Amino acid sequence: MSGRADGFIQRRVLHGVLRVVSHPKSTLFIAAVFLAAAVFLAASRLDISTDQNKLFSSDVKFFRDYLSFIEKFPENEAVYIVVESADAKHVPPVKEWTTLADAITQRLAGMPQFVKSVDSKVPLEKLGAQGLYFEKPKRVKQTIEDSRRFVPLVKLWAEKPNFLTGLLGTTPLERFLAGLNTQPPDAETARFVRLLADSWVQALEHPGAPFEAGTTLPDLASLDATDPSRLGYYYVRDETDHSRHMLLVRVYEKRDFTSLTAISETIEAIRAATREVAKPFPEFAVHVTGRPALEADEMRTTDRDTQRAEIAALIVIFIGMALMLRSLWLALAAEICLAVGIGWTFGWATIARGELNLLSLVFLIALIGIGMDYLIQILFAYQREARRYARPQAIWTRVFRFTGPPISTACLGAAGAFFVSLFTDFQGAADLGVIAGGGLLLCLVSGYTVLPALLVLFPSKHEPLAATERYEDTPPAANAGARWLLLPACWVVLLALGIPHAGRTYFNPNLLDLQSQDLESVKMVRKLQTWSAVVLSPDLSMLRKVRDALHGASTIGSTESILDAYDNEAWLQENKGELPAIQWAQPDPPKPGDLGRLAAKSSALADHFAPQAPDSSTQPYGPAADSLRRFANLLSSAESDAEKQEFASRLAAWQQAFVAQLRELMYQLSPPPLDVGKLPRELRSHFISDDGCYALYLYPKKDLWVRQHLREFVREVESRTAKVPGSPAVTGIASNIYHSTASIEKSFYKATAYALGLIFVLVLLDLRKLGQTLLAVSVLAFGLPMLVALMGLFNISWNFANFFALPILIGAGHEYGVFMIHRYREAARHPRRVWGRWDVSDRALLLCAFVTSSSFAFFWALGHHEGLKSLGLIMALGSVCIYLATLAVLRPLLLWRLQRRGATTSSPIVEPAAGPATAA
Numbered sequence: 040m041s042g043r044a045d046g047f048i049q050r051r052v053l054h055g056v057l058r059v060v061s062h063p064k065s066t067l068f069i070a071a072v073f074l075a076a077a078v079f080l081a082a083s084r085l086d087i088s089t090d091q092n093k094l095f096s097s098d099v100k101f102f103r104d105y106l107s108f109i110e111k112f113p114e115n116e117a118v119y120i121v122v123e124s125a126d127a128k129h130v131p132p133v134k135e136w137t138t139l140a141d142a143i144t145q146r147l148a149g150m151p152q153f154v155k156s157v158d159s160k161v162p163l164e165k166l167g168a169q170g171l172y173f174e175k176p177k178r179v180k181q182t183i184e185d186s187r188r189f190v191p192l193v194k195l196w197a198e199k200p201n202f203l204t205g206l207l208g209t210t211p212l213e214r215f216l217a218g219l220n221t222q223p224p225d226a227e228t229a230r231f232v233r234l235l236a237d238s239w240v241q242a243l244e245h246p247g248a249p250f251e252a253g254t255t256l257p258d259l260a261s262l263d264a265t266d267p268s269r270l271g272y273y274y275v276r277d278e279t280d281h282s283r284h285m286l287l288v289r290v291y292e293k294r295d296f297t298s299l300t301a302i303s304e305t306i307e308a309i310r311a312a313t314r315e316v317a318k319p320f321p322e323f324a325v326h327v328t329g330r331p332a333l334e335a336d337e338m339r340t341t342d343r344d345t346q347r348a349e350i351a352a353l354i355v356i357f358i359g360m361a362l363m364l365r366s367l368w369l370a371l372a373a374e375i376c377l378a379v380g381i382g383w384t385f386g387w388a389t390i391a392r393g394e395l396n397l398l399s400l401v402f403l404i405a406l407i408g409i410g411m412d413y414l415i416q417i418l419f420a421y422q423r424e425a426r427r428y429a430r431p432q433a434i435w436t437r438v439f440r441f442t443g444p445p446i447s448t449a450c451l452g453a454a455g456a457f458f459v460s461l462f463t464d465f466q467g468a469a470d471l472g473v474i475a476g477g478g479l480l481l482c483l484v485s486g487y488t489v490l491p492a493l494l495v496l497f498p499s500k501h502e503p504l505a506a507t508e509r510y511e512d513t514p515p516a517a518n519a520g521a522r523w524l525l526l527p528a529c530w531v532v533l534l535a536l537g538i539p540h541a542g543r544t545y546f547n548p549n550l551l552d553l554q555s556q557d558l559e560s561v562k563m564v565r566k567l568q569t570w571s572a573v574v575l576s577p578d579l580s581m582l583r584k585v586r587d588a589l590h591g592a593s594t595i596g597s598t599e600s601i602l603d604a605y606d607n608e609a610w611l612q613e614n615k616g617e618l619p620a621i622q623w624a625q626p627d628p629p630k631p632g633d634l635g636r637l638a639a640k641s642s643a644l645a646d647h648f649a650p651q652a653p654d655s656s657t658q659p660y661g662p663a664a665d666s667l668r669r670f671a672n673l674l675s676s677a678e679s680d681a682e683k684q685e686f687a688s689r690l691a692a693w694q695q696a697f698v699a700q701l702r703e704l705m706y707q708l709s710p711p712p713l714d715v716g717k718l719p720r721e722l723r724s725h726f727i728s729d730d731g732c733y734a735l736y737l738y739p740k741k742d743l744w745v746r747q748h749l750r751e752f753v754r755e756v757e758s759r760t761a762k763v764p765g766s767p768a769v770t771g772i773a774s775n776i777y778h779s780t781a782s783i784e785k786s787f788y789k790a791t792a793y794a795l796g797l798i799f800v801l802v803l804l805d806l807r808k809l810g811q812t813l814l815a816v817s818v819l820a821f822g823l824p825m826l827v828a829l830m831g832l833f834n835i836s837w838n839f840a841n842f843f844a845l846p847i848l849i850g851a852g853h854e855y856g857v858f859m860i861h862r863y864r865e866a867a868r869h870p871r872r873v874w875g876r877w878d879v880s881d882r883a884l885l886l887c888a889f890v891t892s893s894s895f896a897f898f899w900a901l902g903h904h905e906g907l908k909s910l911g912l913i914m915a916l917g918s919v920c921i922y923l924a925t926l927a928v929l930r931p932l933l934l935w936r937l938q939r940r941g942a943t944t945s946s947p948i949v950e951p952a953a954g955p956a957t958a959a
Contacts, residue, residue, distance in 0.1 A: 049443060056439050056491060060431045063492035070489050074379055077386025085385060086394035089302050089338050093396055094467030095779055104768050105775040108573055111728035113291065115772065118306065119329040120147075120288035120313055121563050124322065127283055131322045136267045136274070136286050139320045143288050146316045152293070153305045158721045159288040160271040163260060165719040168710035171611070172604035173722065179607050183617055186708050190619055193701050196694075199624045208640075210633060211626045211694055216640040224648050229663040232644070234262060236666035242693045243673050243686055250696040257697070259704055277566045278742075285566060292331055306335040328563035336558045337904065338397060344902035345401060348911070351901060352407050352894040359893070363886045364418060372493050373414045380485040381406055384478035391473050398467035401907075402475040408894030408914070409453055409851045410482030412887040413446040416858065417486050419883035421494060425501045435491050441872075445861040448805040449854030450483040452798040456850025459793035463786030468843060523935035530821060530927040537828025544827055547836040548746045548780045553906030570743040572756045573771035574735040575728075579605075582735050585766055588759050589737065594752040596740040601715065601726040601733055608713050618708060626698050628691030631683035637690075638674035641667045736771075743773055753777040780839065787842045794846040795819075798853050806860060814929060815856035819849060821928050822921030829916060840906030841913040848914065851891060852921035858884055859925055863933040867940060874937060881930075888922035891915075 059066045092109075095102050109115050120143055124130050140159040147157040163170055171179060195204065195218065196211045207214040215235075219228065234257040241248070242255045252258040261270055266284065268274035273287040290309060295301035310327045317325040353374065360370035381403060388395060388402075420442040424434045457479070460472030554561050576582045583602055589595055629637065645667035648660045677683045715727060727733055737756055741748040757769050795816075803812045826848075830836075858880065866874040874880070895918070898911025 049440070052443050052447075052487070053436055053439055056435050056443075056487060057432055059488050059491050060435045060495050063495040066488050066492040067496075070379060070485070070492070073386075074382045077383050077389075080389045081385035084393070085389040087400075088394045088396050089334065091334055091397060094398060094465070095782075096464040096466045096469075099464050099782065100768070101770070101775065101778040104770040108575060108734075108770045111575070111730065111732055112573075112724065112734060114289060114725060116331065117329055118290040118292050118309060118327060118331050119563075119567065120290060120309075121326045121328055121566065122286040122288070122317075123277070123283065123324050123326075123566075125324045126322070127280075129322075130284075133261070133264050133267055133270070135320065135322065137270060137272060139317065139323055139325075140267070140272055140286055140288055142316045143313055143325075146312050147288070147290055147309065150308065150312060153308045155291045155293050157288065157290045159273060159286070160267075161722045162719050163271045166271070166722065167717075168707045169604075169713060169718065171707060171710055172607045172713055174607065176603070176607060176610070179610065183611075183614065183708065186618055186705075190621070193621060193705060196626065197624065197698050197701055198622050208636070209627060210629045211698075212629060212690060213633060213637055213640060216637065216644055220640065220644050220647055224660065226659050229648055229659040231257075231262065232648075233659060233663040233666045234258070236641070236663070236670050239670045239690070239693065240666065240673060242689055243670075246685060246689055250693065252700070255693070255696075256700060259700060275568065278568055279566050287567075290329075294331070302331065302335045303339045306332050326559050326563045328560040328567065332560040333554065333564060336560045337554050340555050340558070340904040341397065341400075341907055344898065344904050344907050345404065347901045348894075348897035348907075349403055349407060351897045352404065355893050355897075356407065356411060356890050359889050360415070360418075360886065363882060363889075364422065366422075366499050368497070369418050369422070369494075369499050372490060372497075373411065373418060375493065376414055376485045376490045377407065377411055377482060379489050380410055380478065380482035383481040383485070384474065387477045387481060388474045391477060392470050395474075396467055396470055399470040399474050402471060402478055404894055404898065405457075405471075405475045405847070406478045406482055408891045409847075410479050411890050411894075412851075412854060413450055413483050414486045414490060415886050415890065416442050416446050416883050417490055419879050419886070422499070422501065423879045425499065426503055429503070431491075431495045431498075435495075438491075439487070441861070441865050444805060445854075445857045446483065446486070448801055449857050450479055452801050452853050452857070453847075453850035454479040455797040455801065456790075456794035456846045459797060459846065460786070460790050462793060463789055465783050465786040468783075468786065468790070523931040523938070526931045527928040530825075530924060534821070534824055534828070537825060537832070540831035541824065541828040543831035543834075545836050546784070546842070547838045548784070549744055550776070550780070550839060551744065553838060553840050553904070553909075555903045555905060557903070565744070568738060570739055570749075570773050571771050572737040572753065572769050572773045574737070574760060574767055574769055575732050576735075576767045577730075577732050579733055581763075581766065582733050584763050585760055586735055588763050588766075589756065592755050592759060594740055594748075594755045595737055597738045599736040599738070602735070604713055608710075611710070615709060618705075621705060623698075623702060626691075626694045628694065629687045631680065631687045634674045634677060634683055634686055638671040641671040641674070645671070739773065749773060749777050783839055784842070787845065790843075790846040791849065794849045798849060802853065802857060805857070806864075811860050811864075814932070815860045816853055818856035818859075818921050818925045818929055819852055822852060822924035823848065823917065825920040825924065826913070826917045829920070830913075835909070835912065838906065838909055841909040844910055844913040844917060848917040848921065852918065854887070855884060855922055855925040856929055858887075859929050859933060863937065866937055874934065884922070884925070888918055892918040892922075 092106060097103050097106055122136070122139060122143075144157050144159045147154050161173075166173070171182065174182065195214055200207075200214060204214055204218075207217040219232065222228070238255055238257045242250070245255065248255050250256045252260065264270050266274050267286055273289065274284055275287060277283040277285055292302075292305050292309065295305075306327065313325055313327060317323060357370050357374055360373055361367050364370055384402065384406065388399070392399070417438060420438040421434065424437045428434045428437070454476040457472040457476035460468040463469060551561060551564070556562075574582065574585050576585070579602065582600060586598055586600065586602060589598065645664040648664040648667070674686065677686050715723060725734075739748070739752045741752070743749040743752060753769075753774055757774070760766050760769050799812065799816060802815050803809065806812050806815065823845075862874060862880040865872050892915040895911045895914035899908045899915060900911075902908040902911060
C-alpha cells in the first residue's frame with residue numbers, strides 16, 4: 040500500500056503481477072475455477088431471506104422483546120383485507136357487509152397452498168354468554184338498561200298469563216298480536232314485528248326445515264345490529280377519516296422467506312381471490328394491506344428497481360467507457376473482470392453470511408458503481424504505458440507501480456467503510472457491509488489478475504509513441520501562478536452561500552415514506568390502528584398495576600386487555616338485581632281452531648301499521664305490514680283439517696323454539712363467571728398467548744406517524760411503567776419502531792465516524808505524510824457540505840435509506856483525493872511523468888465519477904421505491920459534489936504546488952533501457 044516504489048508490499052504486488060503476466064492462461068484458468076466454485080456454492084447453498092425481522096439484531100433487548108411479542112400474538116403479522124364503502128355518503132346495509140366478509144373468508148379458507156387460516160369475526164355462538172364481558176363498559180350498562188324494556192315482552196311469551204293478559208288470547212302468539220294492536224306503533228316495534236312475521240311465514244312454508252335463527256326463527260342477535268361489529272365482525276374506524284368505518288378480514292398466510300417471489304405470489308393470490316369475490320359487490324371497495332403485504336410490495340418494487348438500475352448502469356457504463364477509452368475491447372474487458380468479481384462475491388456471501396436479505400441484495404449496484412473505479416484506473420494506466428512499451432512485463436510493471444498504491448488504498452478505504460457496519464446493531468447493514476466490502480476487495484483482486492491476463496492474451500491496439508515522446512503526450516499545465524487559487528476560492532464562496540440551505544435539511548424517520556406511495560398496501564395501512572404499545576405479563580395483578588399507573592397519561596387514548604372483561608364481570612355481579620326475574624313456563628300450543636283468530640289479529644295489526652306507511656316501500660312500517668298480511672293469508676289458505684293441524688303443530692313448535700331463544704338471550708344478560716379457557720380462538724388469541732401471557736394494549740391519542748408524537752408516547756408509557764416495581768418491559772409496534780429507528784440512526788452516525796477514522800488511518804499509512812493525508816481527505820470536507828447545501832436547496836431530506844449513503848460516500852469519495860495526491864507525487868518524484876493540462880489521470884478520474892454517479896442515479900431515475908430513489912439520488916449527487924470539489928479545490932492546489940516546486944516545467948527525459956523488467 041505504500042506509495043514508495045521500493046516498499047515491501049509494493050514489491051510483492053509487482054512480483055505477483057509479473058507472475059500473472061508471465062502465465063496469463065494459467066491465471067485465467069485458476070480464476071475460472073474459483074468462479075465456477077463460487078457460482079456452484081452460491082447456487083446450492085446461498086439462501087435469500089425476505090424476513091424483515093432479520094434486518095435488526097435480535098441480541099438487542101427491545102427487539103428481542105418485540106420478536107417474542109409477535110410470536111406470542113401473531114395477529115400483528117397478519118394480512119388484512121380492508122372492505123370499505125365505495126361511496127362514503129351511502130353506507131351499505133349490515134347484511135351486505137357481512138355477506139361479503141363471509142364470502143371472502145370462505146374463498147380464502149379454500150386456498151390452503153397460500154393461507155393457513157382466515158377469520159373475519161369472533162363467532163358469537165362460540166362466545167356464548169361470555170360475550171357481554173367483552174363489550175365496552177358503557178355498552179354493557181346500556182344493554183342492561185335496554186333489557187329492562189325488553190323484559191315485559193319476554194314475560195308475554197315465556198310466563199303463564201295472568202287474568203289481564205289471558206283476556207288477550209289463549210296462546211303467547213295470539214296475546215302478542217292482540218297486545219300490539221292496543222299500542223301506538225313505533226319504528227322499533229315495526230322492525231321487530233317484521234322479523235317475527237317473516238319467520239312465521241318461513242316456518243309454515245318449509246314445514247320440514249329445522250328452526251334456525253335468520254330463517255325459521257328471528258335472528259334476535261342482529262335485531263339491534265346497527266353495524267357489523269354488533270355481530271362480532273372486525274368493523275373498525277378509519278384512522279384517516281373518523282366519520283368512516285371499515286370491515287377487516289384477517290388472513291394468516293403461509294410464509295416462505297427463502298424466495299424473492301414466494302411472498303409476492305402469496306399476496307397476489309390473496310389479492311386476486313379477494314377481487315374476484317368482491318366483483319358482485321360494486322358498493323364496496325376491497326384492498327389488501329398489513330405487514331406481509333407491505334413487505335411483499337416493497338420486495339417486488341425494490342427487486343424490479345434494482346434489476347432495472349443494474350441493467351441500465353451496465354449498459355451506460357459500457358458505452359461511457361468505450362467512448363472515453365476509445366476501445367470497445369477495453370470496455371468489455373472491464374465488464375468481464377467486474378462480472379468475475381461479482382461471481383466471486385456470491386461465493387464470498389455464501390461463506391460469510393449464508394444468505395442475502397432485502398438490504399444486502401443491493402451489493403451488486405455498489406460493486407458496479409464503486410468496484411469498476413479500480414479497473415478504470417488500471418485501464419487508463421495500461422493505455423498510457425502500452426503506447427510507450429511493447430513487452431507486457433514492461434507495461435504492467437509500470438501500470439501497477441504507479442496505480443497499485445492508490446487503487447489499493449481506495450479499495451481498502453471503501454471496503455472498510457462497508458465493514459465498519461459490523462459494529463452496529465443494524466443487522467441488515469452489517470450483512471451488506473460484509474458482502475459488499477468483501478466484494479470490493481475481490482473486484483480489486485480481479486483487476487490485479489484477470490484484467491492483466493486478458494490484456495496480455497488479447498492486447499488492445501495502440502499507436503506507439505516515438506522514444507522522444509514517451510513521457511509527454513500532453514503539454515504541461517500552463518504556469519498560471521496564483522491564478523490556480525481562484526477555483527478553490529470560488530468553491531469556498533459557493534459553500535458559504537450554501538450554508539443557509541444546508542441548515543434547512545432535516546431527518547425524516549417515517550419508514551412508510553420510504554415505500555412507493557402509489558402502492559395499495561401503503562395507502563391502506565394508514566387507515567388502520569396499527570400503532571400501539573404493549574405490556575406483557577403472565578401475572579394479571581401486575582398487569583392491573585401497570586394499567587393503573589398509566590391511567591390519566593396524556594398521550595394514551597385507550598387501553599385494551601382481558602382486565603376489561605373482569606371489570607365488566609365485577610360490575611354485572613354488583614348489579615345482578617337490576618333485571619326482574621322471569622318465571623319460565625311451557626307456552627300453550629295453538630290449536631287448529633285458533634288459526635282464524637290469529638289471521639284476523641295479524642291482518643288488524645297490519646292495518647294498524649299501514650296508516651304510518653301509505654307507501655308500502657316506506658321503512659319500516661310498510662315491510663312490517665306486508666309480512667303480517669303474508670302470514671294472515673297463509674293461515675287463511677288452510678282449508679282442510681289436516682292442513683290446519685299441520686299449521687297449528689308447526690306454530691306450536693315455533694313457539695317452543697322462540698321461547699328457548701328468549702331464555703338463552705336473557706341468560707346472556709346474567710353470564711356465569713368468566714372462563715378464558717372457553718373463549719373462541721379468534722378472541723382469546725388477542726388477549727392471551729398460548730403460553731398464558733396476557734397483553735395490555737395501549738393506544739395513542741395522536742398520530743404516531745409524526746415522529747414527535749411517537750417519541751412523546753413511548754417515553755411517557757415507558758417512564759410510567761418503570762415506576763411499577765418489577766414491571767415488565769414495554770414492547771409493541773410503537774416501542775419497536777421508536778427504538779429501532781433511533782438505534783439505526785445511531786448506527787449510521789457510528790458507521791460514519793468509524794469510516795472517517797479508518798480511512799484517515801489508511802490514507803496516512805499509504806502517504807506517510809500528515810499534510811498530504813489531510814489534502815487527500817479534504818475532498819470530503821469540501822464535497823459533502825456542498826451535498827448537504829444542495830439537499831436543503833431542493834428540499835431533499837435524510838431518511839433511513841439514504842442516510843447510509845454517508846459512510847459509503849466517505850469510502851467511495853475519498854478515492855478522488857487519493858488518486859490526485861498519488862498523481863501529484865508521481866509528477867513531483869518523476870519529472871519525466873509530466874502532469875499535463877488534462878492528462879490520462881484526469882480522464883480516468885472523470886470516468887470514475889461518471890461510473891459511480893450514473894450507477895446510483897438509475898436508482899433515482901428508474902425507481903419507484905422512495906427509499907432506493909433517495910439513496911440513488913444522494914449517492915449520485917454526493918459523488919458529483921466530491922468529484923467537483925476535487926477538480927475545483929484539490930487539483931488546482933496540487934498543480935500550484937508543482938509549479939512552485941518547478942516540477943511541471945522540467946524537460947521530458949527519455950528513460951534508457953534498464954533490463955527485462957523495464958526495457959521496451
